[in-house]
Amino acid sequence: MQLRYIDEFRDPATARALVERIRNDAGDAPVRLMEVCGTHTVAIARIGIRPLLSGAVTMVSGPGCPVCVTPDGYIDAAIALGRGKEAMLASFGDMLRVPGKSSSLEKEKGKGLDVRVVYSPLDAVELAAASPDREVVFLGVGFETTAPAIAGAIRTAAVRGVANFSVLPSVRTIPEAMGVLASDPEVRIEGFLCPAHVSVIIGADAYRPVAEAHRIPCVVAGFEPLDILMGISMLLRQIRKGVARVENEYSRVATASGNRKAQELVREVFVPCDTGWRGIGVIPGSGLRIAERYAAFDAEEKFGVPVVFSPEKTACRCGDVLKGKILPDECPLFGKGCVPEEPYGPCMVSSEGTCAAYYRYGTP
Amino acid sequence: MDDRILLSHGEGGKRTRDLIAQVIARHFDNPVLAPFLDSGLLGKIDGEIAFTTDGYVVTPPFFPGGDIGRLAVCGTVNDLAVCGARAVAISCGLILEEGLPLETLERALAAMKEAAAEAEVTVACGDTKVVEKGKGDGIFITTAGIGVSVDGWRPSPPRVRPGDRILLTGTMGDHQVAVLIARQGLALSAPVLSDVAPLAGLLLPVLERFGDRVRFMRDPTRGGVGVTLNEMASTAKARFALEEAWLPVREPVRGVCEILGFDPLYLANEGKAVLIVDGGAAEEILAALRKHPYGREAAIIGEVEAGAPGVRMRTLAGGLRAIDYPVGDQLPRIC
Amino acid sequence: MCLGVPARVLEKSGAAAVVELGGVRREISLMLLDDVSVGEWVIIHAGFAIERLSEEEAEQTLSLLREIADATEIH
Numbered sequence: 008m009q010l011r012y013i014d015e016f017r018d019p020a021t022a023r024a025l026v027e028r029i030r031n032d033a034g035d036a037p038v039r040l041m042e043v044c045g046t047h048t049v050a051i052a053r054i055g056i057r058p059l060l061s062g063a064v065t066m067v068s069g070p071g072c073p074v075c076v077t078p079d080g081y082i083d084a085a086i087a088l089g090r091g092k093e094a095m096l097a098s099f100g101d102m103l104r105v106p107g108k109s110s111s112l113e114k115e116k117g118k119g120l121d122v123r124v125v126y127s128p129l130d131a132v133e134l135a136a137a138s139p140d141r142e143v144v145f146l147g148v149g150f151e152t153t154a155p156a157i158a159g160a161i162r163t164a165a166v167r168g169v170a171n172f173s174v175l176p177s178v179r180t181i182p183e184a185m186g187v188l189a190s191d192p193e194v195r196i197e198g199f200l201c202p203a204h205v206s207v208i209i210g211a212d213a214y215r216p217v218a219e220a221h222r223i224p225c226v227v228a229g230f231e232p233l234d235i236l237m238g239i240s241m242l243l244r245q246i247r248k249g250v251a252r253v254e255n256e257y258s259r260v261a262t263a264s265g266n267r268k269a270q271e272l273v274r275e276v277f278v279p280c281d282t283g284w285r286g287i288g289v290i291p292g293s294g295l296r297i298a299e300r301y302a303a304f305d306a307e308e309k310f311g312v313p314v315v316f317s318p319e320k321t322a323c324r325c326g327d328v329l330k331g332k333i334l335p336d337e338c339p340l341f342g343k344g345c346v347p348e349e350p351y352g353p354c355m356v357s358s359e360g361t362c363a364a365y366y367r368y369g370t371p
Numbered sequence: 372m373d374d375r376i377l378l379s380h381g382e383g384g385k386r387t388r389d390l391i392a393q394v395i396a397r398h399f400d401n402p403v404l405a406p407f408l409d410s411g412l413l414g415k416i417d418g419e420i421a422f423t424t425d426g427y428v429v430t431p432p433f434f435p436g437g438d439i440g441r442l443a444v445c446g447t448v449n450d451l452a453v454c455g456a457r458a459v460a461i462s463c464g465l466i467l468e469e470g471l472p473l474e475t476l477e478r479a480l481a482a483m484k485e486a487a488a489e490a491e492v493t494v495a496c497g498d499t500k501v502v503e504k505g506k507g508d509g510i511f512i513t514t515a516g517i518g519v520s521v522d523g524w525r526p527s528p529p530r531v532r533p534g535d536r537i538l539l540t541g542t543m544g545d546h547q548v549a550v551l552i553a554r555q556g557l558a559l560s561a562p563v564l565s566d567v568a569p570l571a572g573l574l575l576p577v578l579e580r581f582g583d584r585v586r587f588m589r590d591p592t593r594g595g596v597g598v599t600l601n602e603m604a605s606t607a608k609a610r611f612a613l614e615e616a617w618l619p620v621r622e623p624v625r626g627v628c629e630i631l632g633f634d635p636l637y638l639a640n641e642g643k644a645v646l647i648v649d650g651g652a653a654e655e656i657l658a659a660l661r662k663h664p665y666g667r668e669a670a671i672i673g674e675v676e677a678g679a680p681g682v683r684m685r686t687l688a689g690g691l692r693a694i695d696y697p698v699g700d701q702l703p704r705i706c
Numbered sequence: 707m708c709l710g711v712p713a714r715v716l717e718k719s720g721a722a723a724v725v726e727l728g729g730v731r732r733e734i735s736l737m738l739l740d741d742v743s744v745g746e747w748v749i750i751h752a753g754f755a756i757e758r759l760s761e762e763e764a765e766q767t768l769s770l771l772r773e774i775a776d777a778t779e780i781h
Contacts, residue, residue, distance in 0.1 A: 055690025100702025127753020626728025
């Protein structure tokens with residue numbers, strides 16, 4: 008039984024042909040491409056194509072893992088809210104095992120903290136509406152794909168007057184980070200595989216400044232095996248031709264200008280700001296904070312619990328992994344002090360963190 | 372009888388005797404249990420004995436396709452079956468939370484009775500305790516099971532060798548998805564039923580017919596086929612190679628996995644077995660499994676190859692992926 | 707960072723819809739899209755439909771992929 012618009016993009020024969028096309032286009036040295044998005048990192052690891060592409064393409068993983076780049080101070084702030092204000096914390100499953108300075112939500116849950124895993128921020132609004140005597144804080148972590156959903160939940164809460172609902176935001180935006188990476192001479196990216204669903208919201212045109220300023224080809228690609236292979240192939244062909252354009256492989260969903268309605272909602276609820284990325288540092292204009300008019304739903308404002316961004320522990324080389332400067336197994340802690348069950352740094356934490364993906368799926 | 376379980380039901384006095392006589396005895400009406408002595412006397416048992424135990428704490432207690440009672444019987448029967456033993460008797464230890472609706476207990480016991488009848492196993496003894504409200508999740512059941520090993524077959528991990536095939540008796544992930552949907556926190560609805568079933572009737576005849584061409588078997592419960600295969604590879608010191616295209620998964624289970632970001636390899640099953648068998652006998656054994664109602668979707672999912680112990684999989688795209696132990700339970704993710 | 711899957715709209719009421727993927731149904735919000743009709747395909751993420759999936763574009767992409775596959779020699 009086929010899952011429509013999923014299984015067709017997993018056809019094995021076509022995948023083999025695309026791998027061959029990539030290998031046929033290979034030059035003398037492998038080309039360095041960065042997949043920006045954590046979902047791409049995991050998809051690439053799960054389809055196991057790295058060894059098939061070796062020699063032709065080296066895929067370098069970028070910082071597009073919102074869990075990985077969320078500062079440990081965010082987890083500490085969330086735990087403080089849960090303990091101190093006896094708030095019910097509602098979170099995507101991705102955040103549960105992220106280590107803060109001394110604990111994680113999962114560990115605190117074991118000690119009695121009220122943490123609920125939700126699939127949608129709207130579920131958190133429902134939890135708040137159903138328990139008017141409790142504060143419910145939604146941990147709003149994500150990139151541009153998720154920002155409209157979080158904005159939608161905040162606006163819904165405002166319209167319905169669910170005053171006990173608030174969001175602790177940790178929203179970051181991708182193009183600015185790509186710009187930082189493209190400008191870093193140590194990173195050496197020859198092409199960007201751009202995130203499918205971030206692009207659905209912001210539009211493929213959002214990458215034009217990066218492509219033009221840095222002369223790096225950008226291809227928006229879906230997450231299925233054929234999308235990824237086709238996207239890589241399209242990047243390789245641009246590099247061979249010496250061009251640097253934005254192309255859209257995921258044209259069945261992503262458009263040049265994106266989802267305007269979603270963008271408007273985000274502009275209504277959020278305001279751009281400078282924000283820190285764990286392992287990288289502060290990237291100007293790369294974050295979204297909650298706008299004044301929705302301050303009542305901003306947990307940082309409401310409870311006076313600021314999210315502190317502080318530099319990483321020194322032995323951890325997540326910053327270099329997140330920027331694609333080194334591969335996971337080049338970090339001295341990889342697999343030794345730092346493993347998925349006891350992660351030292353953010354790249355090993357998230358289910359889609361670069362190091363976690365390498366460790367779990369990587370070359371058997 | 373009151374309509375809820377009270378602390379006094381567990382204290383050994385009149386209420387306890389009433390609970391046993393009026394509720395429990397009605398469901399477990401067999402000659403071994405009937406005298407309600409401190410032990411069930413099983414008499415002489417011919418053959419080598421196998422013994423197992425398991426605790427059942429599933430929430431919610433009732434879910435599409437099954438319930439905690441059926442689970443409690445089948446889980447133990449299956450632990451014996453995959454070791455080549457036919458279950459003879461099981462115990463039933465109940466820990467009930469004060470305030471549990473009596474109807475819930477009745478339903479669970481009725482389900483145990485039905486499952487025990489299907490599995491041809493006697494509920495030979497039991498115990499009931501009640502804990503204060505807040506100290507238990509409604510109903511916990513512990514069962515221990517005694518079985519008799521079939522003649523001439525014992526699980527034999529050292530005999531696993533390159534060329535052997537890996538068989539799975541049916542689709543992955545049905546149980547965990549059914550329970551997840553019953554929990555409702557994710558507001559999904561899907562036509563998925565738990566696969567909870569007693570497998571002795573499926574597996575023991577295969578052992579009797581094929582003997583040592585079946586090397587060994589496990590049932591892939593918590594952690595799914597992914598965890599079980601890792602454990603088997605470690606026990607047998609063998610290297611397993613799976614084919615993603617051969618993994619049997621029902622469409623709605625795939626749908627849930629796509630939405631929540633789950634990998635069906637790590638989802639729990641309660642009515643499946645993994646068998647490592649002689650490569651030459653694999654097709655015949657597969658055909659034998661498929662003749663049984665609980666084995667209709669059995670499939671060969673991979674083979675044993677030479678090399679360091681571990682599990683890897685050839686993906687649909689033609690690549691290679693390690694199948695490792697997961698870190699904890701899968702959680703719905705957005706990334 | 708963005709798991710999103712294609713699902714078909716089965717029912718609609720105001721800004722909410724019930725979508726279906728492989729027999730699995732969920733209610734999701736249409737807050738981010740205008741004029742979605744029953745029978746259309748959308749991408750769902752975190753309880754929202756974030757964009758439509760164009761069946762026509764999908765077929766074109768698949769055709770292109772098949773052409774490329776046919777044209778590529780396997781060595």
